[in-house]
Amino acid sequence: MNKNLKRVLAVAIASGLALGTVGTTQASAKKKVRTVTLAFQGPLTGPDAQLGQDQLPGALFAIAEYNAKNPKRQVLLVKADSQCDGTVAANLAPGVANDKKIVGVIGTSCSGEARNSFPAYIAAGLPMVSPSATAVGLTDPKAADRGFPIFHRVLANDKFQAPALVKVGAKGVTSPKFYIVDDQTTYGAGLAEYAKPHAKKAGSIAGTESVPKGTADYSSVTSKIKASGANIVLYAGYTADAAKFFKSLRDGGYKGVIAAGDGVNTSDFPSLVGSAGEGVRLVAPDVPFDLLVSAEKLAAFTKTTGVKIPGLYVTSTYDAANVFLSCFDKKKYNRPGIQNCITNGTFDGVSGSKIKFDRYGDIIGGAPVGEFLVKDGVIGYIGIA
């Protein structure tokens, strides 16, 4: 029985390996129609998978639109699942960079993985346009981990988001006293760090706290916040932890304002946080896709991707994909050509704004930061913060 089991296992593993090789080579099979390949790099599995799974439809829809218009030139998309993990990205990026068919990367989704991907992409001259990596350092001329010259992003970085967060939090509050909490991730700690000087200017800081991502019990932070007499809590972190934290705050009897950044602005936030989420103020450097496009376009989006309500960052992912696609329109199909096209070109954002990148990859003039409010269990768009 043992031997049989082993044989079965061996066959299963061998056939699995064979399938895998077939799967990877199939992409280049078609001949008549010329193809050009882009990669999407973001978390499709792992603890942060929702971020990538929300974004992917934006890229798929933009590519589907392009392919419908250009039957002779089809765009393919390689999904590079980085799990938002720097270690994975450090291995993934050389693989993507060595794949000569890939001419551009839509991504990365997270800031941390971007920094581990840069060395390989810079060396290979592979241009990137990120829909959601907002860490300031990525485009900071002085930072060692900047992505110059291949990195670009179509949304405002944390330097713009942080003041918006403070402003939205303090709206209508007399003598604001802030309590700033972050989750000790690259994103959360960075955003909190940039929010501090603005909070000091707008009022006073009653206290700060770093609670590691994945903590179960927020009651001691709640006690501290209550003891400090703060009337505005700013949270820089992601949805799952925000839901636990805000519940603990409201159940613990905190009555003041709660405001959070784009990490919390996900479609499942209201259902996770329940009644404790009522009145939570959110900001995000991303305006909801369904508010910007016509009803027909939204219907087409749902038809191609199967997604009814576009999630967070669909707009920016759609814009990021379109940056590459407009370069294809200009007959640029190789890495240097596209890099050149992105650096010098001006692109149309879906919101009607013009996208032009500065030398280090940020949008000139900055992108808008939207303000949102949770009301009756729905995240509603208020306007530009």
Place this chain on the structure above:
Amino acid sequence: MNFSVVTSQFASLVLQGVALGLIYSLIALGYTMVYGVLRLINFANSEVFMVGTFTVLFIQVTVLGHAVTREPMHGWPLILALALSLIAAMGVCALLAMLVEVVAYRRLRAKGANRLASLISAIGVSIFLSESWRIFTDSRPHAGPRLLEKWSFGEFHGANFRIDTMMAIFASLIIYMVLLRFVNGSRLGKAIRAVSMSEENSLLMGINLNRVVTLTFAIGGLTTGAAAFFYITIYENTVFNVGFNLGIAAFTAAILGGIGNLRGAFFGGLALGLTEQFASAIIGSQWKAVTVFIVLVFVLLIKPSGIFGEAVQQTRT
């Protein structure tokens, strides 16, 4: 350092620390039961807890149809719903723990294999469970519905005696008492203690070893399931890797109290919960884990086998 919080919120920190600590205790009992008999760390216990939390959600949301947005229940329906989800979580966890024993331990035990081999196969089970759950739930966190309205018995110096906290505290005390009586008083409990003293001698006395081992895994599953229920009632939130942090904390608690020892797991959990609360209040949440481990090192240096010593039975080397 922030000592003013301790003075103004002392009662509140103690209450929250006790509630959190008792949840740790219940999971720690899962580790300690197995360790007492097999001398093995059951690494899959954290995933048993995770499955327990999802069982509670399944009962409350899918079976009872209480969606997350609905108003809390009252009266008899509430008590029945809570009892049903508690029993279901305990049952599912007990069954799963027994299954873990069969898959990860039984064959290796029969072969008299190295104990590290069982450790790795238990880690395999743990990875398998949490990853298949991740796929099953699309990596998304899931919210628990608010069955129980969180009314308060009143406040005392800032400590909020909320119904969910009080329920968790009293119920875990009862579970602990029952377990203690069972292990010390009943025939099966005697068998468990006999096996943990000497496998060979208890075999000679006619004790069915496999049955006793299965039983200890089942008991560990029961307490872990209860912990999952109280966790959901208080925090109303779970995700596929929820067991990871709680599992390590509970394991630490079991060691702190003296692993293999029921009393140790219970008070170890309490001590850990209080240490965590005060450490995060005074030093800051980011140093919580460091403080806990430093306390652990000091305790072990003074008492090398935990506060209450290893096992009710004897210290083995």
Place this chain on the structure above:
Amino acid sequence: MINIRDKGAEIWENWNRPTRVIFVLSTITIIALLPFAAAWGPTSFLDTPITSFKNVLVYPVGMFVLMALGLNIVVGKSGLLDLGYVAFFAIGAYSQAILSTSFGWSTWEALPVGIGLAMVSGVLLGLPALRLRGDYLAIITLGFGEIVRIVILNSRKVTGGPDGIAGIKNPPAIFGLEFDLFHPEHFFWLVGVMVLLVIWMVRRFTVRRPGRAWEAIRQDEDVASLMGVNTLVYKLWSFVIGAAVGGAGGVLYASKVMVISPDMFKFEVSVLILACVVFGGIGNIWGVVLGASLLAYIPDRIRFISDARQVIFGLVLIIMMNLRPDGLLPRKKREKISEKRKK
């Protein structure tokens, strides 16, 4: 079940010297040519989808082999359960990162410092922890691993906090071999040389006094100390040597990936390396090498089933441990028998 390890040892003992030399040299050559296997027709099935095969050979495969060998000194040779081995890896990596970015030291200059710091921290941890037995040691080492990661995370000024450290330089060239992004195979050879060094070191130790002392401690600590073995000192030695290997691995890793952050040094890595040791065969160098190569390689090879690959990994661990509890290539029978008697 046949013990492949014993069979192999038997064949080896029957060979004369020239045959042995030829065998060793050809094995080394074949392994050195591995990075080109993906590009060569008959072996192209080895190629990993999406990720670059040559890079996968460096990290995780080569690195895991190196660290598993280091952990094997602790777990396999002297029987101490260490669940925080990643701490030494992190200490090595951060020493290299800080020395490279702040002081401009090259990898070769930072290597002894990284190894030294890892050894010192091994002593600091070992002195209190090694007085404890079995699972108490396991939890203390686990705690140490977490403490190192959290201290790195919280010391924003020195380590960059959650952002980590970027801009670490690649090692300078040796013998005209460039170490950069375009030549992952050079890194692979470098790791290979280090692996050979560690194997040589471990084999020397095993046949001498420390090896015998470890063996005695592993089989019965009380008897060993009665026979006059200073158990604490020898346990500390195995701990510190293991830490040194981990530190060296960290230094190399940092100069390979160029950007490091605390989330690369989580508890999961410790568990994975321990799994490599046990999976391959505790205490047996060749088993550990084989086990680490397989466990590091499989998740990247089966990337095409992306979602389920960790599930498969878990299954592989369960099934293999049940079929071969002593690992793929178990240690010598002689050692095993004495272990059974202990039970």
